[in-house]
Amino acid sequence: MAAIGPEADDIDHYEVLCLPSGEEGAALTIEQIEKAYRTQSRLRHPDKRPDDPSATADFQRLSSSYKFLRDESLRRQFDARLRGRREAAARAAAAGVKRRKAVSDLEERERAAAAGQPANPEEIAKREAKRTAADIERELQEFRAAKQAAVSGAASTSGHGDRKAGAAQDSVKTDKGKILKVSWDGSAYSYTAAELKDLFQKFGEVEDIVIKTRKSRSKSSAIVVMGTKDAALLAIKNDVSLFPLIVAPVQESGGLPARSTQTHESRTSNIDGTGFSDLEASVFRKLQEAQKRKQCG
Template sequence: MAPSPTGADEIDHYKVLGLPSGEEGSRLNADQIEKAYKTQSRQRHPDKRPDDPNATADFQLLRASYDILRDEQSRRVFDAKLRARREKEVRDSARDGKRRKLAEDLEKRERAADRGEPLDAAEMERKREKNVANELKRELDAFLNRNVRGSQPAAASASTSREEKHDKSEGKSDKDKILKVSWERTLGDYSATRLREIFEKFGKVEDVVIRSKNSKNKKSALVVMSSKDAVVAATRLMCGDVSNPLLVLPLQTSSDNVPFAEANDEPKVNKIVGAGFSDYEASILKKLQQRGAKT
C-alpha cells in the first residue's frame, strides 16, 4: 500500500482523480480508476505545465491518490474514513440547524417583548400548559404533606395505646400464674425437680426457678403454673395442710386467692417469660420471710 502524503486525512482522493466521491465513488471499479488516472496524468504532467511552480506537487498528489485507490485494502480504509467524515458533517449540520433555530426563536421573542407584542399562539399555549403543570404539582405536594402530618400522630397514638394495653394484659396474666415458695433449710431441701413434682398435682408446671441467693436459714423459689386456677388450688391446699413445710403464696393477689395475700405486698414485675428469667432480689425474700413469721 502506497504511503499517503502529509495532510491526506483531509483529501478526497476520488476528487483528486476527477471522479465522483461518496457512495458513488466507492462503487467504481479498478478499470475506471486507472482510466481516470491516465487521463489526469496526461493533462497535469509537469512537462505540460513548465510555467506552473505547483505542477510537480500536484502531479505527486495525483500519483499518491491513485496508489491509494488502486490498492484494495487502502481503498476500503479510505472509504470508511470518508463515510465517517460525511456522517459527522451531517450531524454537525443538523446540530447547527437546531442552534440556529433556537437562536432565531429567542431573538424573535426578545424583539416581540421589546415592542410589547404578544407571543404567538403556540408559544402562549406551551407557557400555559407549563404553568398548569406546575400548579398541579404544588397542589399535590401540599396534599401529600398534609396527609402525612395528619396521619403520623394518630398512627403513633394508636400504636402506643395497643402496645400499652398488650403489655399490661400480658404482665397481669403472667403474674396470675406464679407462686412464691419458701421453706426452712432445717426442714429439708427442695430442688427444682422436686418442686415440679409437688406442684404438678395441681396442674402443669411451666417453670421452676430457685433463688441463687438465699438467707442462712431459708430458701425460696418461683413456680410458674400453666393457669390461674392451678395457682389458686395450690395456694389453698398447700396452706391448709399443717404438715406441709412449704410456705406457698401467689405472686399476683386477687379476690380468688387466699385471704392473707395482700395486694400491696406483690413485687413490681411487668412479665415473666421462659425458663431463663432472672431471680427476684432481696425484696421477695424479705416479704416471704415476713409471711413465714406471721404463719
C-alpha cells in the first residue's frame, strides 16, 4: 500500500492521470481510472520520449498516482483532503469578501465624516465598480499585447511559461463577449493552460488562454477566450461546475448579460461601455447556493 507523506500533499493524483479532480474525480470508477492510465502510459512512456530527460520521472509519477487511486482506502482519504481544501478556500474567500467590504464601508464613512457629509452607498458602489473595471481593462491590455506578440512570431510566455496560443488573429478586434476572466486560490490549487482548456472545452471551442503572472500565492487568474459568445455564456451559467474557479464575463455593451443575484454584496455595473461582475460577490453567492442545496438535501 502506498504511503501518504508530507511530500505528496501537493500532488493531485487525478490531474497526474489527466482526469477531472474534486467531486467529479471522486465519482470516477476504477474502470475509468484504468482507461486513463493506459492512455497516458502510451503517450508518456520514456520510449516515446527519448529526448526528454524528465520522461522517466514523469512516467514513475504517473504509475505511482495510478496505484494510489486504485487503493480504495487511500483514495477516500485523498478525496476527503481535497474536499477539505476546497471548503477552506471557500470559507477564506467568503471571509475576505466580508472583511474587504467592511473596510471599504468604514473608510467611506470616515471620508464622509471628515467632509461633513453622510456616506453615500451608491458612491461607494461606483468607486468599487470603477476599480474592478480598471483591473479588467488592464488585464485585457496585457492579453492583447500577448496575442499580438504571438501573431508576429514573438516568443511570448507568462511569468510561469504557461501560455497557450490559439488561432492567429488581430487581438484588438477580439469580441469581449467571448472573453472570460477566471481566478482561483493560488495557494490551494494550480492550473496549467492545458488543464483550463480541458475544463472549458465542454462548453465549446476555446480559442486562447493566458495565465496571468502570480503576484502572490493567494490569488491566480487567467483570461479564457471562447470560440463564441454562446460558449462563454454557457460557461458562466454553469460556473458552479468549475468550482473552485471563479468565472466572470468581460464584454462590451450589448454582449453577454450580467449575472444577477439577490445578495446585497453583489453588484453589476457598466462603466465606459465595459460590463463586468463583482468577482468577490460571485464567490459569496456560490457559498450561499451551496448552503441552500445542503439544507434542501
